[in-house]
Amino acid sequence: MGFDGCVILNRIEFLESNEPGIYTVGSGFQFNRLGMQCSNEGFTGLEFAGGIPGTVGGATYMNAGANGQETADVVDRVDIIKNNGRFQTLNRIDLKFGYRSSPFQFMKDLGAIVAVTFRLQPSGSAKRRLQECLExxxxxxxxxxxxxxxxxxxxxxxEVAAAELIEKAGLKGFRVGGAMVSNIHANFFINSGGSTSQEMLDLIAIVKEKVDQKFGVQLKEEVLYVHPYCDDLNPNRDK
Structure with a gap:
């Protein structure tokens, strides 16, 4: 299937900190790098970001999280550009985040997230917690x-994770072509070599069906689909 469109590589990669614990970061800055830098400088709130691939903009858009922390916990404000070219700054109090959800997913006039300002608190254990997350x-x-x-x-x-349901359904290592359920973590689907996007979509659909059949639980994707043929797979997002 592939993607019949233009993919833009985000190079808005600046980081500014004019006062302790306040970081204004370009949306293209690596989220992993931000988490490591803030934690190593003694500020808590983004330890979980260590080891997470992707960008600050993507993490904010998805409200990425792990180990009891999530991006929204430390967002102070977000600078965006709209489709009409106008810039706007949105304060945290005006932004309603949810589990792996942000208001940006529902903004029809959103052009892009440009920068995010984080407000972190000092902590003597931030560096240790970062290392624990990485390990x-x-x-x-x-x-x-x-x-x-x-x-x-x-x-x-x-009180059960999606990975546990998939594993108990006997699906670790299950594959469709080159798309495979990881043998290490069942909620990670990997390209084991030569996987097509259609094979990955088929694998996701099969896993959802088998978990539903075995446990009566309908899994909901955390990933978002961007191909126009997959619009109906994002039922809870504005198109």
């Missing part, structure tokens, strides 16, 4: 494999 990720996730991270959200109101 936990190293032993529990397929680091180095080609994936889009967690495929499904954890089901609400259930």
């Amino acid at each position: 936990r990720r190293r032993v529990s996730q397929p680091i180095g494999e080609r994936s889009a991270g967690s495929v499904f959200q954890n089901p609400p109101n259930l």
Whole structure:
């Protein structure tokens, strides 16, 4: 299937900190790098970002999170550009975030997130917590494999993770062509070699169906689809 369109590489990669704990960061800045820098400088709130691939803009758009922390916890304001070319600054109090959700996913006139300002608190344990997050990720996730991270959200109101449901359904290692459920973490689907986007879509659909059949739980994707043929796969997003 591929993507029949223009993909823009975001190079808005600046970082400014004019007072302790306040970081204004370009949306193209690597989220992993930001988490490591803030934590190593003794500020807490973004330790979980260590080891997470992607950008500050993407993490804000998705409200990325892990280990009891999420991006929205420390967002102070967000600078955006609209489709008409106008810039706007949105303060945290005006932004309603949810689990892996942000208001930016529903803005029809959003052009792009330009920069995000984070407000962090000093902590003597931030560096240690960063290292704990990195080690936990190293032993529990397929680091180095080609994936889009967690495929499904954890089901609400259930004390069980999506990965556990997929594993208990016997789907670790299950594959469709080159698309495969990771043997390390069942909520990571990897390109084991030569996978097409259609194979990955088919794998996601099969896993959803099998988990529903076995446990009566309908998994909801954490990933978002960007291909126009997949618009109906984002039922809770404005088109």
